[in-house]
Amino acid sequence: MKVPAKVKAPDVEVEKAQSVIFQANPGPQTDFLSASEQEVLYGGAAGGGKSYAMVADPVRYVNNPKSNMLLVRRSTEELRELISVSKDLYPKAVPGSKFLEREKTWIFPSGATLWMSYLDKDDDVQRYQGQAFNWIGFDELTQWPSAYAWNYMRSRLRTSTGTGLPLIQRATSNPGGSGHNWVKKTFIDPAPANESFWAVDHETGDTLKWPANSKFAVKNGLVGEPMLKRKFIPATLFDNPYLSEDGMYEANLLSLPEHIRRKLLDGDWDVSEGAAFPEFNRKVHVVEPFDIPDNWTKFRAADYGYSSYTGIVWIAVDPTDEKLIVYRELYVSKVLAEDLADMVLLAETGERMRYGVLDSSLWHKRGDSGPSIAERMIAKGCRWRPADRSKGSRVSGKNELHRRLQVDPDTGEPRMVFFNTCKKMIEQLPSIPLDKRNPEDVDTNSEDHLYDALRYGVMTRPQSGYFTNDTTPTSYTPSDPMMGY
Ligand SMILES: Nc1ncnc2c1ncn2[C@@H]1O[C@H](COP(=O)(O)OP(=O)(O)O)[C@@H](O)[C@H]1O
Numbered sequence: 161m162k163v164p165a166k167v168k169a170p171d172v173e174v175e176k177a178q179s180v181i182f183q184a185n186p187g188p189q190t191d192f193l194s195a196s197e198q199e200v201l202y203g204g205a206a207g208g209g210k211s212y213a214m215v216a217d218p219v220r221y222v223n224n225p226k227s228n229m230l231l232v233r234r235s236t237e238e239l240r241e242l243i244s245v246s247k248d249l250y251p252k253a254v255p256g257s258k259f260l261e262r263e264k265t266w267i268f269p270s271g272a273t274l275w276m277s278y279l280d281k282d283d284d285v286q287r288y289q290g291q292a293f294n295w296i297g298f299d300e301l302t303q304w305p306s307a308y309a310w311n312y313m314r315s316r317l318r319t320s321t322g323t324g325l326p327l328i329q330r331a332t333s334n335p336g337g338s339g340h341n342w343v344k345k346t347f348i349d350p351a352p353a354n355e356s357f358w359a360v361d362h363e364t365g366d367t368l369k370w371p372a373n374s375k376f377a378v379k380n381g382l383v384g385e386p387m388l389k390r391k392f393i394p395a396t397l398f399d400n401p402y403l404s405e406d407g408m409y410e411a412n413l414l415s416l417p418e419h420i421r422r423k424l425l426d427g428d429w430d431v432s433e434g435a436a437f438p439e440f441n442r443k444v445h446v447v448e449p450f451d452i453p454d455n456w457t458k459f460r461a462a463d464y465g466y467s468s469y470t471g472i473v474w475i476a477v478d479p480t481d482e483k484l485i486v487y488r489e490l491y492v493s494k495v496l497a498e499d500l501a502d503m504v505l506l507a508e509t510g511e512r513m514r515y516g517v518l519d520s521s522l523w524h525k526r527g528d529s530g531p532s533i534a535e536r537m538i539a540k541g542c543r544w545r546p547a548d549r550s551k552g553s554r555v556s557g558k559n560e561l562h563r564r565l566q567v568d569p570d571t572g573e574p575r576m577v578f579f580n581t582c583k584k585m586i587e588q589l590p591s592i593p594l595d596k597r598n599p600e601d602v603d604t605n606s607e608d609h610l611y612d613a614l615r616y617g618v619m620t621r622p623q624s625g626y627f628t629n630d631t632t633p634t635s636y637t638p639s640d641p642m643m644g645y
């Protein structure tokens with residue numbers, strides 16, 4: 161666990177008396193208050209100083225008379241809390257600022273304004289129709305169950321030319337809440353923390369591009385170009401010396417049940433309640449890609465679906481400790497068997513695959529007549545053998561995955577890691593819920609195609625050994641029938 165940062169008394173600069181009141185905590189709070197990306201999420205531990213930073217951020221633009229800003233929370237009660245923080249801060253930081261209670265609007269001496277509003281239902285966005293803001297903030301973003309309001313408000317970001325004001329959309333949030341998943345997909349999954357990235361559509365994963373019907377884009381030759389940058393800045397309790405010096409708050413958070421503690425104290429975005437794999441941890445299980453030596457055993461595993469999804473994972477076995485390296489993934493929909501075979505073989509150019517396992521039902525599924533889906537792929541040179549689908553294989557596969565995710569006490573490392581390029585897998589695995597009726601298994605209504613592929617893969621009991629490259633076993637006999645391993 162990190163040691164709480166020691167903070168020295170801020171240096172007083174006479175000519176910048178403002179900065180004393182706004183002395184940002186070193187680290188992420190400072191990064192948030194100087195970020196230049198259009199959309200930034202400051203997210204993580206409760207008490208990390210996120211709301212404080214959100215109220216402080218508009219101060220960057222209060223000296224510009226054209227500055228028109230909007231800060232929202234989901235409900236009026238929560239908004240009151242934020243207004244009270246602003247009343248502590250603004251009069252000291254920007255002498256002469258006035259708050260109009262009825263309009264809930266700050267008027268700064270330059271003429272700049274900040275409207276503090278609540279935005280509950282999707283329809284509430286109508287309130288801002290026809291308005292233009294240069295800065296929009298959402299405090300506690302995961303409280304919005306869908307991305308609708310966040311995306312709609314992007315259309316309200318505008319400034320007239322020559323104001324020198326950048327367009328800024330800011331959010332803060334704890335993990336958890338009904339919007340946890342879309343927020344995670346929007347800000348956390350696309351790129352490592354603290355790195356700028358081109359914004360993607362959180363549902364399709366496609367980069368947001370300037371549309372051809374945008375006059376601005378046409379005029380500036382931007383059609384088809386990526387539209388805006390995003391960044392995620394993680395917050396932990398220890399970043400905020402105003403709280404962490406007093407161990408009480410930390411002690412209170414430490415006493416919470418594990419999954420809540422990991423959200424609120426560690427600011428961990430990979431936990432969701434009822435998750436089947438709560439032990440999955442980005443810091444432990446996700447690694448930077450490296451070149452995999454040619455002589456390491458490599459294989460692939462797949463779950464095929466035409467109308468839903470096909471998930472394929474490629475796995476290598478590290479001969480030094482028998483660790484599995486999930487180094488590539490494919491997640492596609494509506495791809496025919498022959499085309500899929502081509503895609504797989506192309507991805508594997510120059511690689512020697514020891515074997516591939518595929519859902520055994522694919523040997524039975526065929527059209528009215530003719531070869532099965534498996535046979536059609538094999539005919540194209542993309543070879544597979546059937547995965548273990550015997551009774552009990554779902555549960556034993558899940559148990560084997562748990563064993564793989566565990567940190568091996570001998571090596572101090574997990575028995576399986578994922579390249580950070582396997583984005584869909586890293587996104588889906590930690591959010592797969594347990595089956596409520598059968599906690600031994602995962603909820604099969606979830607996005608589980610890559611999970612199934614991974615399960616088929618680990619159940620082949622892959623080994624690196626030179627003499628154990630037997631590719632025939634399709635099921636295994638537990639050495640301990642009671643425990644299943
Ligand atoms: N830079 C700062 N200077 C002074 N107080 C701060 C600073 N950052 C945070 N705080 C204080 O720390 C406490 C927790 O911060 P808050 O913004 O409410 O956390 P969060 O929104 O992340 O839960 C608040 O009392 C806040 O006033």
Ligand SMILES: [Mg+2]
Binds near residue numbers: 211212
């Ligand atoms: Mg807060």
